Amino acid sequence: MEDYHFHLLWLLLISYILFVLVLKLVVHLWWAPRRVESFFMKQGIKGPKYQLFLGNLKELASLNMMASAQSMPPLSHNILPRVLSFYHHWKKIYGSMFLVWFGPTARLTVSDPALIREIFVLKSEMFEKNESPPLVRKIEGDGLLSLKGEKWSHHRKIIQPAFHTENLKLMMPMMAKSMEAAVMKWSEGMCDGGEVEVDVSDWFQNLVEDVITRATFGRSYEEGKAIFELQSQQMVHATEAYQKVFIPGYRFLPTKKNRICWRLEKEIRKSLLKLIDGRRRRRGEEGVPEESPNDLLEVMIKAAAITPNDVVEECKTIFFAGKHTTANLLTWTTVLLAMHPQWQEQARDEVLRVCGARDSPSKDDLLHLPKLKTLGMILNESLRLYPPAVAIIRRAKREVQLGGVHVPRGTELLIPILAVHHDPGLWCHDPHEFNPGRFAKGVAHAAKHPMAYMPFGLGARRCVGQNLAIFQAKLAIALILRRFSFELAPSYQHAPSVLMLLHPQHGAPIVFRKL
Numbered sequence: 481m482e483d484y485h486f487h488l489l490w491l492l493l494i495s496y497i498l499f500v501l502v503l504k505l506v507v508h509l510w511w512a513p514r515r516v517e518s519f520f521m522k523q524g525i526k527g528p529k530y531q532l533f534l535g536n537l538k539e540l541a542s543l544n545m546m547a548s549a550q551s552m553p554p555l556s557h558n559i560l561p562r563v564l565s566f567y568h569h570w571k572k573i574y575g576s577m578f579l580v581w582f583g584p585t586a587r588l589t590v591s592d593p594a595l596i597r598e599i600f601v602l603k604s605e606m607f608e609k610n611e612s613p614p615l616v617r618k619i620e621g622d623g624l625l626s627l628k629g630e631k632w633s634h635h636r637k638i639i640q641p642a643f644h645t646e647n648l649k650l651m652m653p654m655m656a657k658s659m660e661a662a663v664m665k666w667s668e669g670m671c672d673g674g675e676v677e678v679d680v681s682d683w684f685q686n687l688v689e690d691v692i693t694r695a696t697f698g699r700s701y702e703e704g705k706a707i708f709e710l711q712s713q714q715m716v717h718a719t720e721a722y723q724k725v726f727i728p729g730y731r732f733l734p735t736k737k738n739r740i741c742w743r744l745e746k747e748i749r750k751s752l753l754k755l756i757d758g759r760r761r762r763r764g765e766e767g768v769p770e771e772s773p774n775d776l777l778e779v780m781i782k783a784a785a786i787t788p789n790d791v792v793e794e795c796k797t798i799f800f801a802g803k804h805t806t807a808n809l810l811t812w813t814t815v816l817l818a819m820h821p822q823w824q825e826q827a828r829d830e831v832l833r834v835c836g837a838r839d840s841p842s843k844d845d846l847l848h849l850p851k852l853k854t855l856g857m858i859l860n861e862s863l864r865l866y867p868p869a870v871a872i873i874r875r876a877k878r879e880v881q882l883g884g885v886h887v888p889r890g891t892e893l894l895i896p897i898l899a900v901h902h903d904p905g906l907w908c909h910d911p912h913e914f915n916p917g918r919f920a921k922g923v924a925h926a927a928k929h930p931m932a933y934m935p936f937g938l939g940a941r942r943c944v945g946q947n948l949a950i951f952q953a954k955l956a957i958a959l960i961l962r963r964f965s966f967e968l969a970p971s972y973q974h975a976p977s978v979l980m981l982l983h984p985q986h987g988a989p990i991v992f993r994k995l
């Protein structure tokens with residue numbers, strides 16, 4: 481009898497647990513989305529209907545697939561329908577503010593610059609960063625990009641000075657040396673006719689990797705290079721998995737690829753910790769010359785209240801956040817200058833006028849970089865038309881009013897940078913034209929609203945590496961302009977596409993000719 485009661489009790493307990501789990505699932509997957517949907521509907525905000533579990537993921541994937549299968553007119557910069565096809569499609573039906581479901585998570589699209597100001601500046605404390613998907617989290621590191629609250633502000637205060645112009649100026653000669661060597665190697669590889677075809681999207685990845693390694697590790701360049709090479713390999717594996725695998729928990733299975741990723745992760749961590757330890761011990765013994773630039777590792781090691789583990793995570797973040805973004809900027813800028821030879825000429829004239837025609841950039845040339853106004857305008861226009869990060873996401877920490885709309889706690893806001901940059905209401909009559917001249921009076925005056933331009937984000941969490949990216953881009957493009965003229969290779973297919981960042985789907989083959 482006692483046994484019977486005991487079993488009954490167990491059965492009741494298990495049934496109760498199962499009931500609570502099922503109830504939670506029903507609330508999470510059905511009831512809560514329906515409530516949010518009707519909450520927004522009452523305020524006049526609509527969107528594609530929520531489907532159980534998947535939300536709108538199926539439609540999103542099919543819109544994306546249709547868009548990527550279509551070719552674009554060769555010289556068109558009207559890339560929104562191809563790149564953010566879901567936004568372009570649903571905006572026509574529901575207006576610019578609509579609700580879209582990424583699984584059971586609601587995302588409200590916001591592209592009005594006045595509301596964007598509220599999110600990033602006026603009410604920024606009401607919004608937080610959302611978590612990246614698990615596969616991305618693994619490679620982005622637990623650093624500035626994803627940190628929140630006190631820890632984020634503490635790390636930001638420590639890291640920011642490494643990216644100040646004065647420190648970057650000290651780093652410039654070594655950046656220039658590495659770029660110069662890469663360009664030389666390239667021009668040596670040219671055939672007799674002085675012509676070479678290069679897929680710049682690959683080439684710039686290597687170039688940027690080298691420069692970021694120098695900025696992060698400085699005099700420990702060789703050790704840093706080995707570490708970042710491992711991280712590059714890890715990023716390739718993770719990106720492949722990101723493209724192919726959608727099974728929850730797949731990353732925990734001991735598949736061949738996963739085992740490689742785990743091994744790489746272990747090696748990266750071990751080597752970085754060894755490097756940090758070595759630097760810590762040598763500090764004081766050697767002393768760092770006063771005029772020597774503060775590489776990022778040095779800046780973090782000097783700051784007492786940051787653990788070696790945090791330093792490891794920040795190094796990984798810097799590499800993740802800085803490499804592909806800057807390489808993409810360089811790739812699209814080269815493609816744009818190949819498409820628009822008159823701007824290429826103008827930029828080259830300026831480089832020759834300001835820096836002279838010497839083969840190697842002198843220390844003075846580097847100081848002249850800020851004077852390259854036309855090149856600066858070209859980079860701004862490139863970042864407007866082809867922003868490497870096409871959207872930013874924030875999450876409402878609590879219920880908040882946004883331009884008269886009540887946004888419930890937990891709602892994610894999707895700010896489609898690309899759409900804002902291509903909005904005809906903000907960029908006069910020619911939003912899809914390549915017209916660097918629109919930046920002649922500075923970034924703040926280029927559009928009808930100062931918040932309409934945000935390739936590096938906005939507010940307190942704007943990109944910490946912006947100065948480094950622009951320095952690198954100016955230096956690399958100036959070096960190339962001085963030595964080569966270039967045009968699109970006959971095999972080039974204009975197909976901007978998104979895989980984490982905006983990239984050329986079929987590569988970016990460019991033909992370079994020695995001047």
Ligand code: HEM
Nearest residue numbers: 624625801802805806809869935936937941943944945949
């Ligand atoms: C063209 C090049 C680049 C672009 C377009 C770019 C874009 C961005 C954007 C849009 C954000 C804001 C993300 C958000 O608010 O959610 C951001 C943040 C960040 N970027 Fe960049 N970035 C570039 C280059 C770099 C470089 C070179 C580095 C470092 C070497 C870097 C490191 C970071 C970090 C650490 C953050 C997080 C800042 C924080 O939350 O405090 N970025 N970047």
